[in-house]
Amino acid sequence: MKVAVLGAYQTKFGELWDKSLADLIFEAGNEAIKDSGVDKKDIQSGFLGNKLGPQTTGQNHLGALMAEVLDIKVPVVRVEAACASGGVAMAQAVQSIKSGQYELVLVVGAEKMTDVGGEQIAEALMGAASESERQAGLTFPGLYALIACEYFAKFGASQKDLARVAIKNHYHASLNPKAQFPFCITEKQAQTSSDVAWPLRLLDCSGVTDGAAAVVLASERVAGKFKKNKVFISASCQASDTLSLDKRPDITTLCSTKTAAKFAFSQAGIERKDVDFVEAHDCFTIAEIIALEDLGFYKKGQGYLAYKNNELRLGGKLAVNLSGGLKACGHPVGATGVKQIVEVYNQLSGRAGVRQSKGAKVALTHNVGGTGGTVVVHILNK
């Protein structure tokens, strides 16, 4: 059974001092329903991706909160898979339609990160890593810095190559009014920004972001009743790996990305060359390079070379992170996996404005939890 995206919405991403978590869920949920043309009372179920709600707002039981604030008296399921919470919420929603239980489902990803201090948010984010990594004093920039060091040593890449990822994604974000950092950066700025965890500099890291995104999904039967632009989900796959980096034979590859991608391409029945653009999980610049390799678009150790020409930019052979990515559009952690689907819907519906990818028909989204303990890959087509 095919599942269609009927409507989509993303709030502004940024430091939204005047919005609570409930406000973000309210805005994204209601606007996505409005966009879909569906009558709210016809929504049969909801899914919410959120990672940090209990730690940053004291609120658990966010499924019931979502049902209350949106005034939908239907089952709502909150899932939590660190920064892959949004992707997992999407995958569960797709499954609920395929099971025949529901035909019209709302998916929201939402995160409110700026209401607590920097140390508290850093500690809460480390909940996505393993206990041993926390006890070792590691942070997420630290974990991805270890990955970058190993990648540099093995394949000869350098900080210059990381900077190219940031420059591209900031360029895309400069075309996206919803982005947290909608401005271009220069090579000099990238390479002189302050060190966070060598070799990662400030401009290699995604920020701390408030925001939400939502989509309305429908069975093919129900979707057929609407005249709207439709985008179909041809694959929805999740995979796991160890929580800890130190339990893996090679930290320059995310096995969970490879597994999820393998199943996804098989489920969709397409090949890598059929994909027009990708929303990849670039929480740090190194993560995007490795993602493009593990997804199978480039050979291991050669991903970073693709940034030297313009093939990954808007208009290039394989546009990557047209939204600006986590890096420059922002990374409200539980919302990211849903926001990626919103971007794909906007692109494939031809309403992405100045960053429209012309003639694109097939897209892939890639959402990572932690350092790859969870990965979710979706493939969508017009």
Place this chain on the structure above:
Amino acid sequence: MKVAVLGAYQTKFGELWDKSLADLIFEAGNEAIKDSGVDKKDIQSGFLGNKLGPQTTGQNHLGALMAEVLDIKVPVVRVEAACASGGVAMAQAVQSIKSGQYELVLVVGAEKMTDVGGEQIAEALMGAASESERQAGLTFPGLYALIACEYFAKFGASQKDLARVAIKNHYHASLNPKAQFPFCITEKQAQTSSDVAWPLRLLDCSGVTDGAAAVVLASERVAGKFKKNKVFISASCQASDTLSLDKRPDITTLCSTKTAAKFAFSQAGIERKDVDFVEAHDCFTIAEIIALEDLGFYKKGQGYLAYKNNELRLGGKLAVNLSGGLKACGHPVGATGVKQIVEVYNQLSGRAGVRQSKGAKVALTHNVGGTGGTVVVHILNK
């Protein structure tokens, strides 16, 4: 498509100072797989119900943790719906099989509550209620005390009636070696235990519990390959209500229980009189009385009268909480919804030992999040 329970396991419930959350997941998951007779490498997916992990252990991303500790390299989804986390995990697992995505799935519910102090756990538990209820200084005993007061005023019940619930459930727990409080209590003990929130006394409240439970679910096709005792899930339904009590027209009824039950009986195609026993959500004694009414077994306002004879005891017309319930078996909040299924599996497989319900064929489980913001009802049969 029918879904079968192929195996089940519950850890000892109690103050398990020597077990971490990971230890509990490890024990329950591995023992349930062993009990099912399934080869671990054939498990295709996992679901984890857990409420408080991030607050009590600092660990998010518990799906990946479960995959790591059980050494199953498959997608694992953590769901959180307050004290209904286990029930929601079950419902999502059932859906994943019905969708055709998986045929063999492991469901674990686990909670580690005793590693933090009493104030911290009370605050974390209040994350299941609304912000306004937290700001009013309410606790969960306080919320259920409000419900009990209103019930007393409307229907003439008294603290004596509440005591009967506790006495029955402690009697059942005295027959359950896995129970946290495996002993009988007298009417005098119940009625002279210290006040917690009037009219609720200490012995009206479930405790703070560590524990885990797990089941292996299979599609009918795969289940057919095993000679084991099988129990089928004939209904799996979730419903929502407002988070706050003050947004409801009547607090002596949980609309979400009524809705979930209505759908469940319709899905299973059976009537109330066909149910032999029930595992109901008795976080407080008043909750069990109201549950039996909202599930449709007794008329509103008359549930408490059923405790005056022995019809709700082992051997009675409708045995309720043969495990001892949340009240006396214990309430590791994210595990409870899965433990209810374990008890039903043990009973319907004829291996419940001295608390065996003879000749039982159909059972119902009822799992509540908060004060009914989320409710999950399952119906199972031999």
